[in-house]
Amino acid sequence: MKAIPARSVRPAEMEGGATFDFAADVVAGLQATPKRIPSKYFYDTAGSLLFEEITQLPEYYPTRVERGILTENAEAIAKLLPAGRALIEFGNGSSAKTRIVLRAARELSAYVPVDIAAEFLEEQAKTLRLEFPSLNVLPVAADFTRAFDLPASLRTMPRVGFFPGSTIGNFDPPDAAAFLHHSGLSLGTGAVMVIGVDLVKNEAVLHAAYNDAAGVTARFNLNLLARINRELGGDFDLGSFEHRAFFDRGHSRIEMHLVSRAVQRVSVDGCSFDFAEGETIHTENSYKYTVEAFQALAREAGWRPIRVWTDSDGWFSIHVLANEADAANQPGPRRL
Known part of the structure; x- marks a missing residue:
C-alpha cells in the first residue's frame, strides 16, 4: 500500500482546549471530598519522560514482564491480526512494545497512536516513520477516554486496537x-483488541513497584502539582506534599495519593483550597485482575476472548479479544 505523506500530530480532537479541561478537572477535583485529580493529567512531556524512567526501574515489573510476553508470543499474536488493518494504540508511551507488534505484523497498513501528550507523541511518531518507512504513521493528539475522530483515510479500513501497559487498570471497573x-x-464490528492486564499477586511485589527506592514514582506523582503550577498558575509547595502508594485489598487496586504534610492553603486558577495535615489528593488507581475476572468484564462490554498469554509467574496477562458481531447494536455500559 502506498504510504501517506508524513504529517504532524492532529490536535483537532482536543476541541474546547486541553488547558480548559485541565483547569476545570483540577478545580472540580480539589473541590471534591475526598480531593482527587484524574491520572491522565500525569502525562505532560515531563510526566511522560518520568514514566519512561519508571518503566526501566528494577522494581517496576509490568513493562518488563509484558514486553517478555509480547516478544515470546509476537508471531502467534500477529496471526490473529488480519492483513491490511490499521493498528490503533490507546496511549503511546515509548512505543517499545508497539515495535514488537509492528515487526511481527508486517502486513498492517497503518499505525495510529492516540495520546494526550502531543509533543511526546510527535517525537515518537517521527522515530517510527524512520524505522517503518512503508507504514502510515498517523498520530492523533486526543484524550482517548473521550470521543475522537480517526484520520479520514482510515474510515473504511478494518482496525485492531492495542492497549498495552495495563492502562485499563487505571479505570474503575464500570468505567x-x-x-x-x-x-x-x-473500532467497528469484527475488530480485534490486544490488551495488557496486570494480575493479582504478592502485595510486597506490588508495594515495591509503586514505591521504588530511587523515588522516581514519587517525582512522577509530584510532577502533577508542578504541572498545575506551570500551566494553571498554582502555588503548590512541592516540599509540603509527599507520595503515598498502597494496595487496597478490598478493591484489588493500588492507590496513589499526594499527602499534605501540614495545614496549608493552595491557590489554583483563581480558586483557593484548604488542606489539613495528612489530607490527600487521590491521583491514581491501578486495578489488578484475575484472568477470569477480566474476561468477564470484556464479555460484558461486547468483546469475546480469543486467546490469553501470561508469564511463568502469573504476574501479567495479554489478551486478544474479538468485537462481537452485534456489539454495535448493544446499549452497553453507560459510565465513562
Missing part, C-alpha cells in the same frame, strides 16, 4: 467496561 464498549464501537 473500564464502558471504555471497552465504546472502543468496540469506534
Whole structure:
C-alpha cells in the first residue's frame, strides 16, 4: 500500500482546549471530598519522560514482564491480526512494545497512536516513520477516554486496537467496561483488541513497584502539582506534599495519593483550597485482575476472548479479544 505523506500530530480532537479541561478537572477535583485529580493529567512531556524512567526501574515489573510476553508470543499474536488493518494504540508511551507488534505484523497498513501528550507523541511518531518507512504513521493528539475522530483515510479500513501497559487498570471497573464498549464501537464490528492486564499477586511485589527506592514514582506523582503550577498558575509547595502508594485489598487496586504534610492553603486558577495535615489528593488507581475476572468484564462490554498469554509467574496477562458481531447494536455500559 502506498504510504501517506508524513504529517504532524492532529490536535483537532482536543476541541474546547486541553488547558480548559485541565483547569476545570483540577478545580472540580480539589473541590471534591475526598480531593482527587484524574491520572491522565500525569502525562505532560515531563510526566511522560518520568514514566519512561519508571518503566526501566528494577522494581517496576509490568513493562518488563509484558514486553517478555509480547516478544515470546509476537508471531502467534500477529496471526490473529488480519492483513491490511490499521493498528490503533490507546496511549503511546515509548512505543517499545508497539515495535514488537509492528515487526511481527508486517502486513498492517497503518499505525495510529492516540495520546494526550502531543509533543511526546510527535517525537515518537517521527522515530517510527524512520524505522517503518512503508507504514502510515498517523498520530492523533486526543484524550482517548473521550470521543475522537480517526484520520479520514482510515474510515473504511478494518482496525485492531492495542492497549498495552495495563492502562485499563487505571479505570474503575464500570468505567473500564464502558471504555471497552465504546472502543468496540469506534473500532467497528469484527475488530480485534490486544490488551495488557496486570494480575493479582504478592502485595510486597506490588508495594515495591509503586514505591521504588530511587523515588522516581514519587517525582512522577509530584510532577502533577508542578504541572498545575506551570500551566494553571498554582502555588503548590512541592516540599509540603509527599507520595503515598498502597494496595487496597478490598478493591484489588493500588492507590496513589499526594499527602499534605501540614495545614496549608493552595491557590489554583483563581480558586483557593484548604488542606489539613495528612489530607490527600487521590491521583491514581491501578486495578489488578484475575484472568477470569477480566474476561468477564470484556464479555460484558461486547468483546469475546480469543486467546490469553501470561508469564511463568502469573504476574501479567495479554489478551486478544474479538468485537462481537452485534456489539454495535448493544446499549452497553453507560459510565465513562
